[in-house]
Amino acid sequence: MEAKAHKHPNYVLVGIVLIVLTILEVSVISLPVPQLPFLLGFAIAKALLILMYFMHLKFDSRLYAVLFAYPWPLALLLVGMLIWVYFGFRA
C-alpha cells in the first residue's frame, strides 16, 4: 500500500505552526511595514505546510504533486491576463 511506510509526522505541531503563522498574518497588518510581501510569504508558508504534511505530498507519489501543479501556470496566466485587461481598460 502507498504512503504507509513513513512514520506519522507531528501533525499537532504543524497545526500549531499554522495558527502561529495566522496570528503573525493578522498582526502584520497593523505594523508600519510593506504588507503584501509579508502576507504573501505567510500564506505561501501555510499553503506549503498543508500540502506537504496534511495532504501528504511530501510522502506520496510525485504523480499527485505533478497533477496538482499542472493547472498553476494556467491559473497564473489567468491572473496576468485579467490584471492586464483591467489595467488596459483603466488606462
Added chain:
Amino acid sequence: MASHHPVASAEIAVDSRKLGVWVFLASEVIFFASLIVSYLVLHNRVTSGPTAHEALTLTIPTINTMILLTSSVAMVLALAHLRDGNRRASIAWLLTTAWLGICFLILKAVEYSQHLHEGLTPSVNVFGSAYYTVTGFHAAHVAVGVIWILSVALGLRRRLSPQNDVLVETVGLYWHFVDLVWVAIFMVVYLLR
C-alpha cells in the same frame, strides 16, 4: 482490491481513487483562481454602497481560520488513527472535523447576517457581488465536505476497515484543499482589504 487499480510504480503505488481526487482538486484550483482574481479586479471599483474596508472586519474570519486549521489537524489525525488500526478514535476525529466545519458555517452565517444588516447585499455593488460569490462558493464547499465526512464516518462505523483508509484519505484531501482555499481567501479578501 478489485475496485481500485494501482498504477505501476517502482516505490509507491498510485491509487486510482486518489488520482481522481487530485485531478478534481486541480480543476478546483482553476475555479477558485478565477473567482479570487475576479474579486481582486472588481472589489475596489465601488461607486456607491459599502467598500471592503468599511464592511469587513477581522474577528469572525480570524476565528474561522483557526477553526478550519484545527479541523485539518483533526482530519489528518482521523487518518493516522485509522492506519494505526484504531477505528473508534478515527471516527471520533472525523466527527470532530465535521463539527468544526459546522461551527465554521454557523460563524459564516452570523457574519453574513451582520453584513446584510449593515447594507452589504450581493446586489448593492460590485464588491458585494464579488465578496458573496467567492466566500459563498467556499462555504458551499465546506458544507459538501461536512456531508462527505459524516457519510464516511457512518461508513467507518458500519463496515469499513483500516484497509479501506483511502476513503478517509480522499475526503481528507478534499477537506485540506478547502482549508487551502480559505488561506488564500483570508489573505486576499480580509487582510488585503
